[in-house]
Amino acid sequence: MAPLGLSLYNLAARRRVAQPTERPERPPGRLIWLHAPEEEHIRSLGVLAEKIRDEDGHPVLVTTPGSTAPAALAGGTLWQPSPGETVAEVTAMLDHWQPDAILFSGGELRPALIDAAAGRKIPMALVEARVPHLPDGRDGWYPGLIRATLAHLQEILALDDAAARALRKAGVNARMAVTGRMEQPCAVLPGNEAEREELARLMNSRPVWLAAALPQAEEAAVIEAHRAGLRLAHRLLLILVPEDPARATELAASLERAEGWMVASRSADEEPEPETEVFIADAAEMGLWYRLAPITFLGGSLAGTGCIRDPMEAAALGSSLIHGPRPGPHGAILGRLGAARATRSVASGGDLAEALAELLSPDRAAKLAQSAWTVASDGVEVTERVHSLLRRMLGED
Known part of the structure; x- marks a missing residue:
């Protein structure tokens, strides 16, 4: 039986209208799903996506808010708009893409998605973690929801000490380290x-x-x-x-x-x-x-x-x-x-x-x-650490 907080959360989501989404064909291989809730995370996850594709050969899916693919993502990286937090939308997303690992960034937690992925035994982690919160518009009384959601994550890499304190207060006692930001796209322009x-x-x-x-x-x-x-x-x-x-x-x-x-x-x-x-x-x-x-x-x-x-x-x-x-x-x-x-x-x-x-x-x-x-x-070492974490999640390291 689902915890009370998750049941209330999912019940509230039933009043929301699911948005139809066209999805390209899933490529063969072990697929990595990276979720970026804000623009600054898109840039760093874009660098990580290129690294995964170039060094490991795995297809990478990046989800972001909005209806168009961000310019910061390089060609070859798959993109989809963030799925809604209804059980139906989450199930459809997981059924189609069948990710082998999911990496979330920032402080936004997606309880419906994380719970469904945990039920399928998909390894998950949170990087550049900030103060944990629910998606915009999902405020409400959901007892124990954030604590239970964080418990499904194999590892949490906090952005700074303030974020780590907030995460501990929310119930994270282990599996956490303060690492800072990941690498941003290289901005070095050529010059003769x-x-x-x-x-x-x-x-x-x-x-x-x-x-x-x-x-x-x-x-x-x-x-x-x-x-x-x-x-x-x-x-x-x-x-x-x-x-x-x-x-x-x-x-x-x-x-x-x-x-x-x-x-x-x-x-x-x-x-x-x-x-x-x-x-x-x-x-x-x-x-x-x-x-x-x-x-x-x-x-x-x-x-x-x-x-x-x-x-x-x-x-x-x-x-x-x-x-x-x-x-x-x-x-x-x-x-x-x-x-x-x-x-x-x-x-x-x-x-x-x-x-x-x-x-x-x-x-x-x-x-x-x-x-x-x-x-x-800065951030190069953090990106390397996240890449190694993903390899461990996939049993490749």
Whole structure:
């Protein structure tokens, strides 16, 4: 007989309408099911999925909220929307995919799914575990449900000490370790080393900063910051990559006319000569510009709709980061970088000028860049540990 909490939970779910789901054919072999309840888990589980497929040859299914496959998942990884928490939906999902192991991430628990999988003796674990909670909209009085659900998991890898304390309070006494985050997708962009060396020679140890994917709405703030920066370091060079490449010519003429600056443009095969104060570049070579600029302002984050470029691109290549209050789709990443004191946040054009002045100190910029690089490169050992855990769950290790 099902525990009272699970019975009440399943009874409440009967009032929900099951959503029909089209499912592709299950591939042969031992199938691994990875569930990501939030975007940040999608990125790390996507890396794990590639590792499983490349090294073990097992097909991998990833489930996420929403009705479309996330862009963060590489081709070759199977995707399905998260099943509903009704017995009928869970049964249909398990019947079709017949997973050999299931890995959940985050703090969301799915009692109906976990109980049904346990009944089929499918091994399960929880990684990057946070404070345990039921899916959105499933609040209610379900005595002992979370404790009973956690008991079905073979192992729990907690995100941090706070999560571990919450899990112990919920009833986890063993099978748990604090490991931290898993690896995120590699954000290292390619760059032509010969070009980098030549441009570095032309720049001749000048202080350099980059405005990456700059929308028109933020041009005035960047111009204000560069004007102030030139008063502190007269050799300062701004590499400006406009969000809209079509603005390059007009922007160059405007800067020369209004500011009296010497402007060079990559699209015109011009180079940053010693007198050049602004070098207008293009987004096709972002890896090159991140390598040359110790300081990067993330365009779109101040007056736009959010960061246009992934902050980890700059972080992975050793550039310190300045950003505004609008993270856009990169809120979780900027949150991690901010928690590690690996970014400098600003709220206005005046703040941007102050942040640039602060980071013109090489020691300060290097400290920020090192912290950002640490965030960008961490998690590799945790991913290896999770991969080994999966192999043990399958009896392969």
